[in-house]
Amino acid sequence: MLGEGKTRVEVKEDAYLRYNEALDKEAANLLLMQDEGAPDKNYYINDFGRMQVNAPWYGPEYHRLCTHVDWDDLELS
Numbered sequence: 001m002l003g004e005g006k007t008r009v010e011v012k013e014d015a016y017l018r019y020n021e022a023l024d025k026e027a028a029n030l031l032l033m034q035d036e037g038a039p040d041k042n043y044y045i046n047d048f049g050r051m052q053v054n055a056p057w058y059g060p061e062y063h064r065l066c067t068h069v070d071w072d073d074l075e076l077s
Helices: 013-027 059-067
Strands: 009-011 074-076
Touching (some): 009 013
């Protein structure tokens, strides 16, 4: 980026939407999102029924998501 004079990174909307869809799908499998986990009383669930954490994945999968960049998902300027 520095070599090309780029100073800004933006995530493209379709990548953002894909990530949030995958996040919601994975989070739905967690106990705290099930009736047994009392999502309506759970500290980790916000008023919109979404988790307030950004990583429902196991560590190695989240690490892969953070370290394998699909440059087509980003706009550099």
